[in-house]
Amino acid sequence: MHKIAVIPGDGTGPEVVQEGLKVLEAAAGRFGFEYQTTEYDFGGERYLRTGETLPDPALDELRGHDAIFLGAIGHPDVMPGILEQGILLKARFALDLYINLRPVKLYPGVETPLRDKGPDDIDFVVVRENTEGLYVGSGGFLKKGTPDEVAVQESINTRKGVERCIRYAFDHARERSKDNKLTLCGKTNVLNYSQDLWIRTFNETAADYPDIKTDYAHVDAICMWFVKNPEWFDVIVTDNIFGDIITDLGAMIQGGMGIAAGGNINPEGVSMFEPIGGSAPKYTGQNVINPLAAIAAVQMMLEFLGEAEAAAAVEAGIMHVTSEKLLSLAVGRMGHTTSEIGDMVAARVRES
Ligand code: IPM
Numbered sequence: 001m002h003k004i005a006v007i008p009g010d011g012t013g014p015e016v017v018q019e020g021l022k023v024l025e026a027a028a029g030r031f032g033f034e035y036q037t038t039e040y041d042f043g044g045e046r047y048l049r050t051g052e053t054l055p056d057p058a059l060d061e062l063r064g065h066d067a068i069f070l071g072a073i074g075h076p077d078v079m080p081g082i083l084e085q086g087i088l089l090k091a092r093f094a095l096d097l098y099i100n101l102r103p104v105k106l107y108p109g110v111e112t113p114l115r116d117k118g119p120d121d122i123d124f125v126v127v128r129e130n131t132e133g134l135y136v137g138s139g140g141f142l143k144k145g146t147p148d149e150v151a152v153q154e155s156i157n158t159r160k161g162v163e164r165c166i167r168y169a170f171d172h173a174r175e176r177s178k179d180n181k182l183t184l185c186g187k188t189n190v191l192n193y194s195q196d197l198w199i200r201t202f203n204e205t206a207a208d209y210p211d212i213k214t215d216y217a218h219v220d221a222i223c224m225w226f227v228k229n230p231e232w233f234d235v236i237v238t239d240n241i242f243g244d245i246i247t248d249l250g251a252m253i254q255g256g257m258g259i260a261a262g263g264n265i266n267p268e269g270v271s272m273f274e275p276i277g278g279s280a281p282k283y284t285g286q287n288v289i290n291p292l293a294a295i296a297a298v299q300m301m302l303e304f305l306g307e308a309e310a311a312a313a314v315e316a317g318i319m320h321v322t323s324e325k326l327l328s329l330a331v332g333r334m335g336h337t338t339s340e341i342g343d344m345v346a347a348r349v350r351e352s
């Protein structure tokens with residue numbers, strides 16, 4: 001019995017989560033696994049009502065689940081940063097979700113802004129460190145508000161944190177078995193402390209993976225190559241902030257936020273899966289937003305729950321819809337409503 005915590009969140013989050021759960025139910029029926037869901041109302045509405053973001057007792061409850069399915073966080077009436085830090089980042093740190101796994105895969109029928117590139121060219125995974133670097137909130141002000149103000153924001157990198165992330169990436173490259181290649185994305189030409197630790201750890205760890213080819217690219221160059229030669233990449237490992245930035249670029253070349261999903265993973269604990277687009281407040285309640293990213297998050301969740309066959313069927317369902325049913329992934333041009341898309345994927349999974 002898989003215990004799944006569901007946080008629909010804000011804006012269009014609940015609508016896309018509903019479609020994800022529809023597909024999960026179809027997969028459970030078809031592949032015969034059992035699950036139970038517990039819903040939590042964390043998000044902007046609850047914060048405005050109670051001042052709470054993600055209370056500590058809730059963290060313990062979340063730890064008691066096998067996975068967390070998150071819709072979207074972000075509310076127009078809440079100051080930017082409060083919900084992101086109070087819910088998303090708090091969950092990442094408190095549950096030690098030290099990997100942010102972001103597949104970048106162009107499905108058939110999906111339009112990419114890259115002319116001359118197709119599904120054979122765009123299929124890689126970014127392994128982003130998710131609990132260190134610039135995200136730890138270390139730093140401070142001196143003489144704040146004066147002309148002499150100093151602001152320091154420190155990037156914290158620990159040997160343990162860097163190594164567990166790099167090992168995960170090597171294991172992932174091996175498991176994925178595509179090109180058996182891992183690229184470290186960094187900035188060793190400028191950041192001589194943090195990136196020195198990263199590349200030393202990368203090279204030392206590589207000795208344990210003689211079957212995996214290794215490669216290095218500066219983060220600025222990787223932005224160029226994502227656009228010019230995305231086919232060069234298999235698995236990429238990088239720090240928190242570089243990973244944040246390059247995965248938005250990755251999401252765009254795979255067709256946009258309507259399709260991109262990610263996993264916040266603690267390989268030894270509970271992991272959290274989400275569509276990586278925002279809460280899109282202006283489309284709330286209109287049944288027009290694309291739920292495929294949320295459905296792809298369910299696919300990732302099933303993989304992590306050990307339901308490989310069900311995950312593959314969900315992916316096949318997504319591909320069926322992108323290649324044969326949708327005019328476009330863009331809001332207003334899909335040719336179907338949010339719930340119709342969920343229905344189509346669920347039906348395909350049931351028939352698989
Ligand atoms: C992401 C988001 C978050 C991040 C924000 C909302 C704090 O952009 O998941 O990539 O920067 O990690």
Ligand code: MN
Pocket residue numbers: 244245248
């Ligand atoms: Mn981001």
